[in-house]
């Protein structure tokens with residue numbers, strides 16, 4: 001198979017011809033149709049995550065078709081179209097796994113990080129972590145849902161119980177701030193609007209294109225991340241990997257509001273006065289996803305419907321896609337199209 005392989009931190013991915021992988025017990029062999037590009041891929045490329053091992057084939061938002069089953073797999077068949085997310089394997093036995101918090105499993109393995117991922121023509125995936133996909137959703141549209149969408153949705157749901165119920169009067173609708181308006185935010189803004197919430201988008205200072213994109217997707221206000229929003233927020237989700245946004249977001253949320261950090265890596269958070277946290281404001285992180293999150297979002301997506309804005313690249317253009325992501329050259333999501 002052809003694959004884009006990363007041999008060490010700081011290197012470019014290289015296109016190589018590798019032996020076709022064979023599915024082990026509990027795995028399926030997937031022919032990759034499309035694979036989304038994620039900011040986490042940049043953290044892997046830059047060596048910013050703990051315990052990284054190379055070489056690795058990155059890519060963890062895989063849409064593909066099952067071509068073979070390993071031993072012990074039931075409920076899936078060759079020809080099934082599946083989605084494979086970032087969380088790729090869990091032990092199934094620890095207290096987290098047994099309490100539907102498999103996202104916190106200490107032994108978890110991650111697609112495109114600990115397990116070879118989807119920047120390749122073929123990929124072996126744990127059958128337990130293959131999602132059925134909504135019929136009729138094109139592969140290029142679905143791929144970004146499998147990480148940015150999913151982890152964004154988990155962050156959105158964890159933004160606070162008080163925040164959750166949409167009220168009847170539009171003026172009282174919960175106010176959600178999104179810091180960093182990239183792949184995840186452009187999908188979650190659509191979910192939030194669908195559920196009757198008000199969206200406030202924060203981008204890098206001067207990013208008028210990003211702010212216009214946010215307004216186009218239903219944000220009623222868009223500004224730069226050090227601006228004060230026109231009203232206090234009930235919750236804020238930080239997608240940008242910038243720790244300095246935490247105290248800024250905290251200042252923007254009303255008493256009782258939450259600031260949810262949705263990224264896997266962030267620069268250090270600067271200190272801030274306790275009074276900015278006082279009155280039951282909450283800061284929390286969101287790690288990975290559970291299968292329940294995946295099933296919930298993939299059921300909701302066609303109802304909204306979430307329309308992902310996609311820039312497409314060929315397999316050998318992964319480095320260009322990563323570079324464009326780093327430089328903010330596209331709106332929405334980048335997807336590698338591998339087979340049609």
Ligand SMILES: [Zn+2]
Nearest residue numbers: 091094097105
């Ligand atoms: Zn576990």
Ligand SMILES: [Zn+2]
Nearest residue numbers: 038040147148
């Ligand atoms: Zn990701």
